[in-house]
Amino acid sequence: MRITVISGGVGGARFTRGLLALLADRLPDGHGGTTAQVTVVANTGDDMWLHGVRVCPDLDTLMYTLGGAVHEGQGWGRREESTTVSTDLAAYGLGWDWFTLGDLDLATHLARTELLRRGLPLHRVVEHLAARWRPGVRLLPMSDQEVETHVVTDDGTLHFEEWWVRHRAAVPARGFVQVGVEDARPAPGVLEALADADVVVVPPSNPVVSVGTVLGVPGVRDALRATAAPVVGVSPVIGGAPVRGMADACLTAIGVATDAAAVARHHGLRATGGVLDAWLVDDADADTVGPLRAEGWRVQAAPTLMTDVPATAALAARTLALVDRMP
Numbered sequence: 001m002r003i004t005v006i007s008g009g010v011g012g013a014r015f016t017r018g019l020l021a022l023l024a025d026r027l028p029d030g031h032g033g034t035t036a037q038v039t040v041v042a043n044t045g046d047d048m049w050l051h052g053v054r055v056c057p058d059l060d061t062l063m064y065t066l067g068g069a070v071h072e073g074q075g076w077g078r079r080e081e082s083t084t085v086s087t088d089l090a091a092y093g094l095g096w097d098w099f100t101l102g103d104l105d106l107a108t109h110l111a112r113t114e115l116l117r118r119g120l121p122l123h124r125v126v127e128h129l130a131a132r133w134r135p136g137v138r139l140l141p142m143s144d145q146e147v148e149t150h151v152v153t154d155d156g157t158l159h160f161e162e163w164w165v166r167h168r169a170a171v172p173a174r175g176f177v178q179v180g181v182e183d184a185r186p187a188p189g190v191l192e193a194l195a196d197a198d199v200v201v202v203p204p205s206n207p208v209v210s211v212g213t214v215l216g217v218p219g220v221r222d223a224l225r226a227t228a229a230p231v232v233g234v235s236p237v238i239g240g241a242p243v244r245g246m247a248d249a250c251l252t253a254i255g256v257a258t259d260a261a262a263v264a265r266h267h268g269l270r271a272t273g274g275v276l277d278a279w280l281v282d283d284a285d286a287d288t289v290g291p292l293r294a295e296g297w298r299v300q301a302a303p304t305l306m307t308d309v310p311a312t313a314a315l316a317a318r319t320l321a322l323v324d325r326m327p
């Protein structure tokens with residue numbers, strides 16, 4: 001059983017953790033893991049250079065969440081984290097008071113930067129870092145090339161993280177630019193993971209700046225449209241609101257309503273040129289099931305709040321069952 005997940009940070013990481021729990025139960029390997037192979041293709045559009053180190057927010061959230069090191073309350077970063085170094089940097093008048101650069105996290109960034117400086121491509125760097133955390137999946141960056149999501153506002157363009165974290169997405173966005181994407185190629189293994197999968201899952205990740213960014217890498221959308229595997233998505237919108245974060249601001253910027261059915265139509269049905277075959281919405285959006293079915297979607301309503309690992313494993317089960325891939 002080969003499952004490929006296209007992921008952003010917190011939403012995708014939590015979903016994948018539940019999926020692994022389900023698979024360990026259904027397809028156990030005898031050592032607490034699973035015989036299923038899960039590949040996660042991660043968004044790297046949020047990555048940036050800060051204090052001379054490369055920061056990869058979504059890759060690290062995946063690594064820490066699946067490796068058991070994440071700060072549960074936050075959903076990102078290391079637990080038992082401190083900020084001694086960034087506080088001291090501020091005494092030099094350096095740093096961004098709006099971006100948390102934790103001490104333990106900084107060790108990850110330093111290690112990553114050192115490996116990049118030695119000339120390793122990002123996917124090899126990720127492999128090296130992940131060897132420590134044993135996330136139980138094959139973790140792939142969407143690309144080895146630097147692609148950065150920038151936000152277009154009336155006052156100019158800024159890095160996605162500055163818009164998201166510093167301005168809490170409150171500055172109206174007119175659109176998003178993937179800087180560098182035209183020169184980017186999918187990282188080694190990405191296209192194969194889509195082509196050879198038994199099922200591809202688009203978890204409840206930000207549809208614009210996480211999933212949309214991965215799909216923007218040349219070749220990825222075509223691979224998704226061509227794969228023989230069913231492609232199933234889970235709505236990141238419940239009852240007209242993003243469950244956490246400000247994803248509604250991203251949807252508004254590209255003219256899509258913050259609504260489970262609108263997000264499905266934005267991704268589109270593969271039969272009509274889109275990227276999905278099936279869509280799982282929350283029970284709160286059960287009224288979208290009828291209209292989407294009439295448009296040819298395979299769609300069901302289920303509890304989609306990822307409150308804990310068992311609830312998320314049950315969500316993963318419903319997701320796989322929707323495309324007849326429940327082991």
Ligand code: GDP
Pocket residue numbers: 007008009010011012013058061204205206207210211234235236237238241242243244245246247282304305306307
């Ligand atoms: P980020 O990179 O950390 O922003 O994380 P992702 O892109 O993976 O996912 C963030 C999105 O996941 C949020 O915008 C929410 O819409 C969605 N989300 C988060 N938690 C839940 C949940 O428990 N259930 C559902 N259905 N969606 C969620």
Ligand code: CA
Pocket residue numbers: 008009010043046057058210
């Ligand atoms: Ca992110």
